[in-house]
Structure formats: structure tokens, C-alpha cells
Amino acid sequence: MTSQSPTITVIIPTYNSSGTLKFSLETVLRQYFSDFEVWVVGDGCNDDSEAIVASFNDARVHWVNFPVNSGTPSAPRNEGLRRARGRYIAYLGHDDLWFPWHLSELVDCIERGKNDFVYSLGALLGPKGIVGTFSLPKRLWHTSEPASPSNWLHRKSLTDVIGLWSLRTRMGDDMDFLHRILLANARLDFRRQLSVLKYPANLWHMYSRVSHFPQKEHVEAMRSDPEALRLELLLDIATVMSRHMKLLRHYKGRISRALQELIRFGLDMYGRNHWPANSLCYWWWRRKAGLTASQRNGSHHENNDTSMK
Numbered sequence: 001m002t003s004q005s006p007t008i009t010v011i012i013p014t015y016n017s018s019g020t021l022k023f024s025l026e027t028v029l030r031q032y033f034s035d036f037e038v039w040v041v042g043d044g045c046n047d048d049s050e051a052i053v054a055s056f057n058d059a060r061v062h063w064v065n066f067p068v069n070s071g072t073p074s075a076p077r078n079e080g081l082r083r084a085r086g087r088y089i090a091y092l093g094h095d096d097l098w099f100p101w102h103l104s105e106l107v108d109c110i111e112r113g114k115n116d117f118v119y120s121l122g123a124l125l126g127p128k129g130i131v132g133t134f135s136l137p138k139r140l141w142h143t144s145e146p147a148s149p150s151n152w153l154h155r156k157s158l159t160d161v162i163g164l165w166s167l168r169t170r171m172g173d174d175m176d177f178l179h180r181i182l183l184a185n186a187r188l189d190f191r192r193q194l195s196v197l198k199y200p201a202n203l204w205h206m207y208s209r210v211s212h213f214p215q216k217e218h219v220e221a222m223r224s225d226p227e228a229l230r231l232e233l234l235l236d237i238a239t240v241m242s243r244h245m246k247l248l249r250h251y252k253g254r255i256s257r258a259l260q261e262l263i264r265f266g267l268d269m270y271g272r273n274h275w276p277a278n279s280l281c282y283w284w285w286r287r288k289a290g291l292t293a294s295q296r297n298g299s300h301h302e303n304n305d306t307s308m309k
Contacts, residue, residue, distance in 0.1 A: 006060070008036040008088045008103060009156070011080030013073040015043040017207065018052045020095035020199075023215040025056060027097045027222065033104040036060060036090075039083055041076035044069030074165035074173045077149075081159060089156050091149035095199050095206055097215055098150075099226050102195035106153035109191040116186035117154040122196035123233050125214065126203045130236040134198070135190060136178070147174050151196045158186060194230055207291045 010028055014021055021040070028038055040053050042065035053063040064079065077091065088110065090103060102120065109118040124132040124146065134146040162180040169176045181188075199214055201207065221229040 005085040005087070006035050006037045007086055007107065008033070008090055008153070009080065009084035009086035010036050010038040010090045010092060010103075011077055011084070012038065012040045012092050012094055013043060013076030013080070014040060014045060014049055014094035015069060016045050016047045016049070017094045018045075018047050018049040019209065019211070019213050020206070020215055021049055022052045022055075023213065023219045024092055024094055024096060024098075025053065025061065026219055027100070028092060029056060029058060029061075030100050030222065031098065031103045032100050033107055036103065037084075037086060038062065039064065039080040041079045042066060043071075043073070043076050070167075072167065072170050072173060074167050074169070078164045078167075081156070081164060084156055087156055088153055089159075090153050093148065093150045093198065095201065095215065096148070096150040097197040097218060097222070099195045099197075099222065099230060101193065101226075103153075105191050105193050105195055109189055110153055110155070113189045114187065115189045116158050117152065117181055118189045118191060119153070120151045120191045120193050120195040122148060122151045122198050123194060123237060125197060125199050125218075127214075130233065130240050131200075131203070132240075133237055136188075137175075147178065148196070148198055149174050149177075150198060154181075154186075158184070161186075194234060197233075 012021070012024065012028075025038070025040070028036075038061040040049070040061065040063050042049055042063070044066045050063050050065065053061055062083075064083070066075065066079075070076070081089065088107065090106070092098065106118050106120060109115065119136050122134045123130060124134060132146065134148055134151065137147050158181065161184050162177075166173055166176045197215075197218055199206065204214065218229065
């Protein structure tokens with residue numbers, strides 16, 4: 001580790017997902033902007049994630065692992081923040097991908113406008129292709145407007161004002177973090193550039209997969225021609241949007257959809273960040289993501305000073 005602090009600290013929380021982690025890390029190391037350090041923080045990993053990190057043999061990439069699973073990515077993110085030396089913080093999910101211009105675009109955005117928090121455009125990919133996009137939700141705690149820290153960049157000093165990630169909010173910790181940013185009147189800006197690919201774990205049953213990871217083909221495309229992949233995905237997004245209203249009008253399961261919308265409305269009115277709704281949403285997500293019964297019962301740390309291996 002050099003004495004000079006890097007511009008950016010990239011924080012990757014992970015839990016037993018080495019098959020996707022290797023692809024995510026590759027896209028970090030292929031960034032056009034290279035003045036960064038990476039903290040991969042294992043949430044009680046007992047697979048070969050440490051070996052995957054070491055296999056890149058890059059002095060900028062560091063590994064640390066909790067002795068037990070915390071049950072939330074907030075604890076690993078907080079550990080990364082405590083160890084961060086960069087003046088800017090970027091987050092990446094262990095199954096998400098960055099286009100090579102992701103960091104350079106966001107650094108330019110945060111410095112040009114003297115902002116505190118900036119974000120880009122991301123694409124959501126399901127087994128049948130594009131299922132949506134995300135940037136920053138206009139309404140917090142609404143599932144119709146997805147969010148992901150993988151398209152964020154913020155000044156590290158912002159956490160001195162708003163605090164660290166919540167260890168009490170199991171489902172929607174990103175919404176809680178954004179809520180405090182908005183309350184602090186932080187300067188926000190949007191870089192209108194597709195730079196993130198996200199593979200929702202509940203759509204892929206991601207934690208049950210041991211091969212045929214969907215990230216592979218997109219990483220291979222980025223190696224050869226990332227711009228061509230970007231244009232292809234933007235066309236797919238435009239196609240999905242153009243068909244959206246038609247699909248809604250001809251949706252066959254109208255009663256089923258009405259019941260689902262009624263449940264969503266009720267949860268939104270009650271507040272997805274409140275107990276027991278938050279705990280139920282968290283349980284359902286982990287079940288759909290493919291976590292085993294024993295993994296679903298992982299303990300939850302309330303202490304910020306979690307010991308490390």
C-alpha cells in the first residue's frame with residue numbers, strides 16, 4: 001500500500017458469491033480511471049472468495065472477512081468506509097458490473113459541479129433480457145422505482161454529516177442512506193450515461209447458482225467492444241419502454257396483477273422501512289435470491305465494531 005491516498009475507495013460487500021465476484025472485480029480493474037483502492041469485505045464468507053480476490057494479484061485490491069454473517073450489506077460497507085483512504089466512495093454489488101467509463105464519468109461529474117453525491121444510469125437484466133433501468137428514485141421506499149448503490153459516488157466526508165449505513169434496516173438500507181442524504185441537503189447531480197449492469201438476485205436465484213453466470217457474456221463483450229454493448233443495451237431499453245404500455249393493456253392475469261398491486265400499495269402506505277413489513281420483505285427477498293435455510297437465519301450485528309478475521 002502506497003503512502004499517497006487514492007482518489008476513490010471502491011467498497012464491495014460480498015457473501016459466498018465468488019462465481020460472480022470475479023466478474024465484478026474484473027470490471028473494476030478495467031476502469032479508465034485507475035487511481036483507486038478496492039476493499040472487498042466478506043460478510044462471513046466460507047467459500048473461495050478470498051482466493052478469487054488474491055488471484056488478481058493487484059496491490060490496489062484488499063480483502064477482509066467478518067467471522068460471522070451479519071445478514072446485511074450495511075455492516076461490510078461500514079467496515080469499508082472505516083478503512084477507506086479515498087476522498088470519494090464508490091460501491092459495487094458482488095454480482096454487478098461496471099462499464100469501463102463508470103468511475104471517470106462520475107469523478108468528472110462530482111468535481112465539475114462541486115457536488116457531494118452523484119449517480120449514473122444502470123440497466124436491470126433478467127433471464128430474458130432488460131427488465132428495467134435505475135438511476136435515483138424520486139420517491140423513497142417504492143418498489144416501482146428501484147435503486148442500487150452500484151451507480152453512486154459520494155464524498156467520504158458526507159458520512160461525517162449523515163453517519164454510516166444503518167444496521168437496523170435489513171431491507172432498504174440504501175433507501176435509508178438516501179433519505180439521510182436528502183435531509184442533509186447534499187448537492188446531487190446525475191451523469192446521463194449508462195455505466196452499470198445489475199442482475200437482481202431474486203430474478204436469477206443467484207445464490208443457488210454454481211455455474212452459467214449471466215455476467216460472463218457481458219464481461220466478454222466489454223473486453224472486446226464495450227461501446228457496442230452499451231448501444232445494444234440502450235436499444236433493448238428503448239424497445240422495452242415502447243412495449244410497456246401495450247403489455248400492461250394485454251396482461252392476461254389481471255386479477256393476479258390487481259392483487260399484487262394491492263399488496264404493494266398497502267406496504268407502501270404502511271412503510272416498507274417499518275417492522276414487520278421490513279422483516280417480511282427481507283425474508284422474501286433472501287428466499288427468492290436462493291439462500292439456504294441456514295443462511296437465511298444468519299445473525300445480525302447491532303455493533304459497528306464487528307471483529308474481523
